[in-house]
Amino acid sequence: MKSPFTQNNSLFKTKKPFNDTFVPPDICGREQELQKYINALQDIVDGFAPPNILVYGETGLGKTATTKHVLNLLRDELSETNRTLTVLEVNCNKHDSTYSTLRHLADRLNEKSYTQGHSRSELWDVVYDGLDALGDTILLVLDGLEHLDPDTDLLYELSRASTELENAHLGIIGIATDSRYPDQLSLRIRQNLNATNIHFNLYDASDLIAILDYHCNLAFKDGVVNDDVVPLAAALTAQATGDARTGLTLLETAGDLAQTKGADTVTRSHVEHARTEAESRTVENIFFTDLTTQHRLLFLSVMRLNLLTDDAAAFDDVENQYEQYCTRADTDPLSARRLRDLLKVILEKGFIDRDEYNAGPGGGRWNTYSVMVSPSTILDAIERRDAHLEQVIAADKRKLKRTAKRNEQDQRFV
Ligand SMILES: Nc1ncnc2c1ncn2[C@@H]1O[C@H](COP(=O)(O)OP(=O)(O)OP(=O)(O)O)[C@@H](O)[C@H]1O
Ligand SMILES: [Mg+2]
Incomplete structure (x- = not known):
């Protein structure tokens, strides 16, 4: 029987840039947000206590990518000194309660597993001891903060960590997929956190052209994407949602369609077709799930x-x-x-x-x-x-x- 698969992948170099966990080596645009981030983190380089930072905005706007990029820059900067920076990342999508996050942190800091039976105060002691053992500067990145109750004890406790720690300085970077997130925090948390707020706006068509073009060069082989593909994908995405992830999915689907049809190049009509497919998938999902x-x-x-x-x-x-x-x-x-x-x-x-x-x-x-x-x-x-x-x-x-x-x-x- 003739194989249903094809051996000649003539269009993609790699599909990694379309992966949700992909960290782009460079960030396109976002100069103001990057500058605000760098200004806030400068305190660490200067030897002061780390800041607390809240990054917020709708989905697919580069909050996680920009944070990873800035933290890489900070690591590079500190590697030239005798300072130690530890970055602890927690995915609040998975750990969506104070207790679950605490247990996760306790596990990470002590390399053992804390079962349900431990009380919160026990876990806080373990976490503070673990942070103190690490010492110097620690940044705790809580990504997906909107999954935690905005009045959570976790943020309140963490914002007061300096009173509990002897050898370490803790800064919190909270990332929330919600453009009104800081307003939802109670006054006592906002006052204690005293965070630098960095809001990520929707992308316009020219931002999206830069981002999609960048990913296109990484993902596709040279010369296989027609010149009008990225501008069209960017314009359609800007009209629809204004987020990079939607644009990247559109581009990847257009590439897949071109590949399936055995085309030598990705063209406008593949993008248009991909958009119709994406819309159908959304409509179908809403119909059957919502x-x-x-x-x-x-x-x-x-x-x-x-x-x-x-x-x-x-x-x-x-x-x-x-x-x-x-x-x-x-x-x-x-x-x-x-x-x-x-x-x-x-x-x-x-x-x-x-x-x-x-x-x-x-x-x-x-x-x-x-x-x-x-x-x-x-x-x-x-x-x-x-x-x-x-x-x-x-x-x-x-x-x-x-x-x-x-x-x-x-x-x-x-
Ligand atoms: N300014 C940018 N420069 C380069 N790539 C970007 C940029 N913005 C977004 N991207 C790309 O889009 C993808 C999605 O961005 P990211 O995961 O950072 O969004 P997010 O704002 O964290 O979304 P969510 O709120 O859903 O977590 C990234 O993996 C990255 O490849
Ligand atoms: Mg994110």
Whole structure:
């Protein structure tokens, strides 16, 4: 049998730059944030107590990458002196409570395992003794701080560590994926931490061009990416989310598509195709993870009416259709009032839109609903992932699919 794999990877040099744990050797842009970071850490180089720093902003904006880069610069600077710098990193995504973080730190500092049975005060003693044994300057990086309760004892205790430590100086670098993080901290924690706050803004298209271009040169072989690929990926990402991770995923997917098709170069159309795929994946994930069965039945009711009547659907018709789907799904229908709440949720997710009509005095007011995501994506996903739901729409599934395909070719969803 002919192998389904291909041996000739002609496009990628390496895929590491697309990996979430990749630390780019250089940071593109972010001059102000880097300068603020360096200014705060200068105290360590000058032999003063380390600062506390809070780095915050939305996802994929280079907070972790910039922190690792700055800490490498600091290590290099101190390697020329007789000073010792220890950096302890904790992933609060995994250790999302004070107790779990404390236990993790106690384990790390003592190279043994502390079981659930230890009290907090015992663990604090172990941690402080461990930090003192290390001595000199210690930076504790808490990445994913938003997973900890903002009023956590951990930050409060750590901000007062200088009163407990004899031989060591501790600085805390907290990184939070939340652009309003510092406002959520209580006054007593903010006052005790007295942190330098560094906010990371969304990237614009020109920032993203620099970042994507940099990763492109590391990841792809010379000359295989057309000149208009990075600007297009950057423009699409700036419009959508403004974060580097989304742009990098788009670029990697475009490369994968080009490779699968046996193309010699990555082109604009691979990026466009990759974007459509990424959107479909997002829509599919929201449909199956964020929405309940009742939401799904309601959405499918709006969708069926839209497709079969080629028009927006009035609430009464949606309710009727939904009740029929409930019968087929063998589930009890909800009241009209609950349905309106459910429709609001689907609306907030961007899955449907509502138009309000007002026929003036005596004419009444009513709403109509239209789907805003690709019905083909939903229908294909149901076919692949949910046999029960597929059964519910089975009666006219083929007709729905055909109409959806035809409408989408004409660039309209309904
Ligand atoms: N300014 C930049 N220069 C170079 N690469 C960058 C830059 N910003 C982001 N990146 C790239 O994007 C990837 C994601 O960035 P990073 O992990 O630092 O984001 P983050 O802000 O920590 O996101 P999260 O809040 O989700 O943890 C990095 O691995 C890096 O490759
Ligand atoms: Mg991060």
